Amino acid sequence: MLTGVIEFRIDRHSGVSTYVQIVQQVKQAMRLGLLAPGDRLPSAREVVDATAVNPNTVLKAYRELEREGLAQGRRGLGTFITKSLASEATAGDDAPLRKELGRWMGHAREGGLVVEDVDALYSAVRDEHYPAEERS
Amino acid sequence: MTTRRHPDRALPVLAEGVGKRYRRGWALEETSLVIPENRVVALVGPNGAGKSTLMGLVTGMLRPSAGSIAVFGDEPSGKGLHPAVSYLAQQKPLYRQLTVAETLTFGARTNPTWDQGYASHLVEQAGVPMNAKVGTLSGGQRTRVALALALGKRPRLLLLDEPLADLDPLAREAVLRVLMSEARMQGMTVVLSSHVLAELEGVCDHLVLLHRGRVLLAGDVNRLSGDGTPLGELVLRHMRAAAAQEVAA
Numbered sequence: 001m002l003t004g005v006i007e008f009r010i011d012r013h014s015g016v017s018t019y020v021q022i023v024q025q026v027k028q029a030m031r032l033g034l035l036a037p038g039d040r041l042p043s044a045r046e047v048v049d050a051t052a053v054n055p056n057t058v059l060k061a062y063r064e065l066e067r068e069g070l071a072q073g074r075r076g077l078g079t080f081i082t083k084s085l086a087s088e089a090t091a092g093d094d095a096p097l098r099k100e101l102g103r104w105m106g107h108a109r110e111g112g113l114v115v116e117d118v119d120a121l122y123s124a125v126r127d128e129h130y131p132a133e134e135r136s
Numbered sequence: 137m138t139t140r141r142h143p144d145r146a147l148p149v150l151a152e153g154v155g156k157r158y159r160r161g162w163a164l165e166e167t168s169l170v171i172p173e174n175r176v177v178a179l180v181g182p183n184g185a186g187k188s189t190l191m192g193l194v195t196g197m198l199r200p201s202a203g204s205i206a207v208f209g210d211e212p213s214g215k216g217l218h219p220a221v222s223y224l225a226q227q228k229p230l231y232r233q234l235t236v237a238e239t240l241t242f243g244a245r246t247n248p249t250w251d252q253g254y255a256s257h258l259v260e261q262a263g264v265p266m267n268a269k270v271g272t273l274s275g276g277q278r279t280r281v282a283l284a285l286a287l288g289k290r291p292r293l294l295l296l297d298e299p300l301a302d303l304d305p306l307a308r309e310a311v312l313r314v315l316m317s318e319a320r321m322q323g324m325t326v327v328l329s330s331h332v333l334a335e336l337e338g339v340c341d342h343l344v345l346l347h348r349g350r351v352l353l354a355g356d357v358n359r360l361s362g363d364g365t366p367l368g369e370l371v372l373r374h375m376r377a378a379a380a381q382e383v384a385a
Contacts, residue, residue: 019364
């Protein structure tokens, strides 16, 4: 069992390279507080057995996380998260903004919106509030 | 001019200026490439690019019309496969009337390096009953049996011609998982040919792209797609550039 270890979900048809998907999923889990400093990332072997991703692809993703100062490889032990990206506002199921968004999603679903509707609305409103030119 | 290298026994495949001509023309021309050890290699290109011809040359089923090819330092003899090589053809040739157990027995009789325990383990892992007739199996199950037959030989180089064609997405994932785990654990080079690129995304760490019988791009995938370009896009980009050059010429 890999309790407490993140599992990657790779979509080969997403148009996003596998190593980028792994980097993004780790960062997202960090923001949500699902991965915290000291947590171990799955070994290349564990990822290969679960997802059929090439070990070199996994290691490339981990090197990128190391380069960004988010994780560190320890010889013989694995790769560990070294930084926190979570905050009160993003971590935990009862963070107020999360609950608010949850209510909104509930209304959307009750209103008969499909997931593509939700994505379209979400990204349109997001871009109004976070214009592309202001993002780093 | 090319300098003649000493045949390197560690290299699964070393092709130097190799070519194959049929009556209708060159199917493969002036191809020089190395397939390094312990890699999972994507052999890609449109239909007719020369993928099967290259596989045929590596297995020794075809003789080069020009140049030379070495498999673990040996020139393919044309009298059967190199002892360290397994080949799984696209049609996955299995006898439909045989049971799975009989199929493995056949593998044991035809391969001196056969590992019965390992082959049985792979079949059991796939959940395929040993006493089932091959003809009654699903496409995914047949592929797993064919894979057990190919891996039971304990090859150091495994060649698979379009192994994922006509499998449903779940069976594809299962076959890829087996391939990747075994490649990692057994220290084996795997060459997968495919014309559907997306299914190899994240799977292969070495790429050989053929186009009109020539190598258009070859090398380490991480190096070739340094900026995180997906494999499919990388390949399309090079094929578009090649097409544009042909139009210009």
